[in-house]
Amino acid sequence: xxxxxxxxxxRAEALRSVVSIGSFDGVHLGHQAVLNTAxxxxxxxxxxxxxxxxxxxxxxxxxxxxxxxxxxxxREKIETLLEVGVDRVVCLHFNRELRSLTAAEFIVQVLxxxxxxxxxxxxxxxxxxxxxxxxLSMLRAYGQRYDxxxxxxxxxxxxxxxxxxxxxxxxxxxxxFPRVAxxxxxxxxxxxxxxxxxxxxxxxxxxxxNVHLHRYRAPVSGVFAVRVxxxxxxYYGAANVGVRPTIGDSVKPILEVHxxxxxxxxxxxxxSVEFLHKVRDEQKFDGLDALVLGIKSDIQKIxxxxxxxxxxxxxxxxxxxxxxADDRL
Numbered sequence: 149x150x151x152x153x154x155x156x157x158x159r160a161e162a163l164r165s166v167v168s169i170g171s172f173d174g175v176h177l178g179h180q181a182v183l184n185t186a187x188x189x190x191x192x193x194x195x196x197x198x199x200x201x202x203x204x205x206x207x208x209x210x211x212x213x214x215x216x217x218x219x220x221x222x223r224e225k226i227e228t229l230l231e232v233g234v235d236r237v238v239c240l241h242f243n244r245e246l247r248s249l250t251a252a253e254f255i256v257q258v259l260x261x262x263x264x265x266x267x268x269x270x271x272x273x274x275x276x277x278x279x280x281x282x283x284l285s286m287l288r289a290y291g292q293r294y295d296x297x298x299x300x301x302x303x304x305x306x307x308x309x310x311x312x313x314x315x316x317x318x319x320x321x322x323x324x325f326p327r328v329a330x331x332x333x334x335x336x337x338x339x340x341x342x343x344x345x346x347x348x349x350x351x352x353x354x355x356x357x358n359v360h361l362h363r364y365r366a367p368v369s370g371v372f373a374v375r376v377x378x379x380x381x382x383y384y385g386a387a388n389v390g391v392r393p394t395i396g397d398s399v400k401p402i403l404e405v406h407x408x409x410x411x412x413x414x415x416x417x418x419x420s421v422e423f424l425h426k427v428r429d430e431q432k433f434d435g436l437d438a439l440v441l442g443i444k445s446d447i448q449k450i451x452x453x454x455x456x457x458x459x460x461x462x463x464x465x466x467x468x469x470x471x472x473a474d475d476r477l
Contacts, residue, residue, distance in 0.1 A: 165198045166190040166267045167259065168234075169274070171205045171313070174219035175228040177333050178271070178304040178311040185301055186269045187233045195266055199234045201225065202242040209242050217367040219316055224339055238263075251277025255290045265296045272300045306331065320367050323426035335375075337422040338366070338389075338403055342414045354443050356388075356404040357414045359421070366401040373425040373450040376405055378417050383407045384458075386443075386450050387421055390430035406443075408451070425453050 168186040172179050183199060190197035203222055208215040220228070222239070229237045240246060240258075249257065254277050259265045268287060276282035287298045304311045311331055319328045320336060328336045340359035357376075366389050374387040385407040391400070405421055427449050433439040 164266055165196045165236075165263050166193065166269065167198045167200055167263050167265045168269045169200045169276075170271070171207075172199065172201050172225055172229060173205065173313045174316050174332060175225060175232065176311055176313065176316055176331050177306075180232055180333060181304050182269055182271055182301045183229070183232045183234055185299070187235075189267055189269065189299075190235065193267065196236060197234045198263065199229045199232075199237045200263070201229075201237065201239050202246075203239050204242055206242055206247075209247060216314070216317060219313060219320075219336075219367050221339070248278055250279050251282030251286060252290070253277075254282060255287065256294070260290075260294045260296070268296060268298045270298070270300055272303055274300070317367055320423075325423050325425065328423075335422045337420050338368075339418065339420045340403065342417050342419060344415060354406050354440075354447075356406045357417075357419060359403040359405075359419065361389075361401055361403060366403070368423060368426075369401065370429045371427040371446050372423050373427065373453050374405060375422040375424055376407060377420040377422070378414065383410055384450075384454055385410070386427075386447050387423070388430065406447070408447070425450075425457070427453075 166186050166189045168182050170179060170182070175183075183197075186199070187197045189195075205215070205218070226237050226239070246258075259268065268291070270284065270287070272284065274282075274284065284298065284300050291298045309315055316328060316331050316336075319331060325336060338359070338361070340361070342357040343360055344358070368389050370389065372387045372389070374385055376383045376385055385405050387403060387405045389401055389403050391402075403421060405419070427446055431442075433442050
């Protein structure tokens, strides 16, 4: 992956390439259709396939905290783009310089001079440039002038709806995780490294692993049954994503996971938390005693749901020292 902070450094990275452009948030099936076409075309032409994306995402640059929640972090996005099969991921720093480019300037300075593009693949609704005048017909006209070709991919639909990052977010909000997995082509998960907290969960009897989300908003909120992958093992548990209203010490959401029947050390471990079922929205309890009762009720419901939905009822456990994982419920 190459992170490009300026158009000058982009020109230094010039490649003879087949380029696909997008925010690629979630890398859903619609994105994958574009990327698969780019990879196949690059192989046919013996060129490098490139996925070009932006950081921050353009909507975040303009709307800041009003921008939609990300479906994945930048690291997860890059990993998934490479798993799809592109040769390189180039991430452009979306700043005032890039934001100010007209559609024509974007084509010449970024695509022609920067990427030395030979073939460009975009979605059929692709628009670009500070004046929003850039579209498929403009790309084709400039392609004839600068000797590159352009193709588009048709909108991918499911049940009469266009597959998009917006649809994925809406489906997550409904708690329909099987459909989310169908839209993404894989289960929805949040990944991150376990960090220290205030150890409140251990004091309450429900130690959890904390993962800071480092984004304005999470695409999920509430209490969930989850499947957690850590160190080549799989566990099941209860996850909370929110701002801890009962404790009142958090502004941005954080992810907290209580692994059922787990004993072990998690600090510093990189975990993947797959969301299976929503139990409830986040709520404020009337003190810590009520919070403990609420957590017990959540865990009981999650055990019941897991028993009814897993192929087998046994949950992977690990024996060892008492977990040092913290709690932020």
